[in-house]
Amino acid sequence: MGKKLESSFKNMVLVLFLVTLVSSAAVGVVNSLTSGLIEKVKIEKQVQAIRAVVPAFDNDPMTEKQIVEVDGGKLEFYPAKANGQLVGTAIKTFTNNGFSGLVELMVGFTPDGNVYNYSVLSHKETPGLGSKMDAWFVKGAKGDITGKTPGSQGLQVSKDGGDVDAITAATISSRAFLDAVNRAAKALAESAK
Template identity: 60%
Template sequence: MAGKKESTFINMVLVLFIVTLVASAALGGLYELTKEPIAAAKLAKKLNAIKEVVPNFNNNPSDEVYKIGVNAKDTLEFYPAKKDGKLVGTAVKTFTTNGFSGYVWLMVGFKPDGSINNYSVLEHKETPGLGSKMAAWFKPSDPAKVKASIINKNPGKLNFTVSKDGGDIDAITAATISSRAFLDAIQTAYNEYMKKQKEGGSSNE
């Protein structure tokens, strides 16, 4: 009887091992199948964001990308956009950790003088629906909301904080924390962009 129980136990362990092995192999195979399409989709999203935020260019900004670490684990990415060899703008993949739910990632495009050409929201974990508000709020078509706009404004010449904090930019209605985070990401990108410009890190020719 004891031998039978032992045999049954061994069989159960063997079956469990085989099931685990097959499941692991299946997950590994699925990861390999989806890894490249996911990476390609992320790259396409990034390239589209670059095109959206800087003036027309005819180089490949990804070939001239440079990166700057801003803390122990996060990095800003800078994509110089050039037209016939002349710098027309730089797209910066930037972030903040001060969002209501953590990280907010943006792509912001600066003209050579540091003013903002456009921006795109890449990723966030804020309140559902806030992403679409964030994507439109800071570039309003309504002239009455010009104080909410960051387009063509220079973070070095204005107080790029929300008006509630004494700044020059109107926050998204009922979303002050997310608005602060958004502007923080823009300011971080601007500070590093201008620092690199002063160092002569990106040529206009």
């Protein structure tokens, strides 16, 4: 057996330094191996969201992306075209007013400004309450927003005088969801001017 190191401050610092060096190198290697895959999955999720929120198209909206700065953040516009004609616009939008902060959506609009569909990209809302936004506002559901035009007033929950039913026991999350939709609709209307 080899000689045992003496338990001194110098030796403890040296061992701690070596453990930290090896650990950080391992984390760096894992990060470099997975970063490309993570980015690829993120892009694919975004492409699927675009396909889900606008009518069928034959162009590549990702290559025609436009960025618009609004309210201290950036909205991403993805024009969807069929045979060279605009059939809809997918907008990656956000709100910071969720019960648990940031909510990101992909909202699809028809050329006349009606909501075609939406997809929730990310949120940290309460499971079983605010997290129901994934299915609450879809076509045929109680809070259905499809086919509605936000207009100058924007969409509002019925509690605030609007005509959209809020998620039961999750009014804050519902307001936040509609805030993100309204932000996208307003930016789309302003870009058309």
